[in-house]
Amino acid sequence: MAPTLLTGNVAAAWGARLARVDYVPAFPITPQTEIIETLGAWVDSGDMPGRMVTLESEHSMLTAAGAAAATGVRVFSATSSQGLLHAMEMIYTVAGWRAPFVLVNVSRGLASPITLEADHNDVLAARDSGFLQIHCADCQEVVDGVLLAYRLAEDPAVRLPVMVNLDGFYLSFTREPVNLPDPAEVAQFLQPFDPGAIRFAASAPESQAVAVLGGSPYSYFRYETHLAAQNAVSVYGDIAGEFRERFGRERGAVEAYQTEDAEVVFFMMGSFATKAREAVDRLREAGQRVGLLRPRLLRPYPADIIAGALEGVSGVAVIDQNLSVGQGGVLHTELSAALYGREGAPAVLTSFIGGLGGREISPEEFYQMAAVTRQAVETGVTPPPRLLYTETELREIRKLQSVALVERDETSPRGGAGKPPGEEDKQ
């Protein structure tokens, strides 16, 4: 089949359509709305037999998704950023219900300040919830990721909801050539959902999501959810293997690009990793042994696979398109935890925060990160974490701030807003 030009949003909608979903609860939010609008049009035209309902908020939407999934039907929904946060109460709750469904998140930075463009703080806010997470780097991975996500979610050893993440604007609104899998092939790969014990059956009443009072049963069920999530590492490996055989595309838990003989490796997720791949090629041309390692699967965290891929690597430049305020990059923290004490682990992990709120990461910055990491390997001194931010950007923002301060001074009747507190009385 010839590739079709699709935006990441429409690719996500195709994933849902090919998965033959039964139910889509929806609520619009930028930059995700195109997904539900596409599905709405298909449901209307009869191309998709499922049922779609618009809700009054993401909180209700996630509740509806979880409730529908708990009856044993195949459910799809999509959100982004503030919407995911608004639904956060239900994100944790429905994960505990152990009702599998797929939620696409179109990553967008969180308020405040308000922005529309991509970073991963939204999806990472859900990392401890029990939802599994698949992260995509291009539009092809989005449609593939949704199909893989259903297999993973519905596997009897897992039975957890799965989030598929794509970056707002960079993927959501960018058209790329996408090979849409043949529906008959997909039907073979993704069989009808067998909900097993997950059901809502007439004459067989049972109570779900009951309260447990006390730490003992609570610990048991929370840890059971954790073990189910951990099962998903090997389950995902099997599914990705089957996917490769059937569709010819490699979708393993991590993407390892030129890591075999690499001294320095970039470690990052999402669409910006395609820029890293390009930088690797340029650096290789210049004779440097550089590679890229990108987790597709973030939850469960494929620690052994990552550690294996980094064995023998001297330094890792971890690029976090997120910021855990007061701590630093989430990927850096998690990678450090995964590698600590392992034999053959890289000696140096440098930390870079880049791409917040959709800020570009330039090729030069990749070259610089590789150079800084190589230097750290040579000197044995790891530099402190660094925000990718140029002198020009800093000068520009300082200029705007000084204009704002002057304006405030000129217009404020109390004056002195530009002076430190208390200074205005000293004159």
Next chain:
Amino acid sequence: MTEAIRLKAKDYKSGVKPIWCPGCGHFSVFNAITKAMAALGINKDDTVMVSGIGCSSRLPAYVDSYGFHGVHGRGLAIAQGLKVARPDLTVLAMGGDGDGFSIGGNHFIHACRRNVDMTYIAMDNEVYGMTKGQASPTTPMDWDHSKLTPHGPGVRPFKPAALALASGAPWIARAYSGNPNQMAKLIAEAIEFRGFSFLHVMSQCITFCPEQTDWKSIVHEREEPALSDADEAAKLFLHEDGFQTGLLYSEQRSTWPPDSAVQIEEGAVDQLAAAFRV
């Protein structure tokens, strides 16, 4: 220098250029707000505009007062918190029908019930504009212009005035973007009213609902004085066409938090003393 200078409506504009589409009804609401502020001679420094998320929620940036661009649906929660903490401030909350009646619907009914002394302006264009045209809780059932609901939302729209009344709002008025003078007058009255004043503005979205230009021939001004009886108001709000403008209902109720100085009727203390005399 100490002499107060009377500000004009334009002096209450921040100079930030609105992002609204040409022909958007919200321009008119913005003008009416600044006009009302000028008419009341409101001090900019004592006034706060609070909003949620959406096209209309961009309004605080355009007014030269204190402003707060909140979270989707949370404008009223922020505004009430602010007013309770700083009762000396004039607080106006504002937003659209999506922000106020769907994701923030819970805050709306409880704000009506709580009756904090503030003003809420809901700019109702019956559509989610910022996400490019989806049905909101006030969209007609058969509105079929959205890709998301190609045959209309199929759900009965809210009647915001009826909802406000049932939730306990003591002051309910309706304005239309095509009549900014009436709107300015109503906003001034809303600000002066002691309690939660709810102004429902029919503010057309030319981009996604071009049919709303017809509102011009549908709106009609209320000629009778405002109702002060909740029973009568309930009948009105359930049966009206939703396009009657003017002050529709007004009744004085105790606000929250209650006044710290309790009003005592004249002679009441003497009567009480007499009752305890032996």
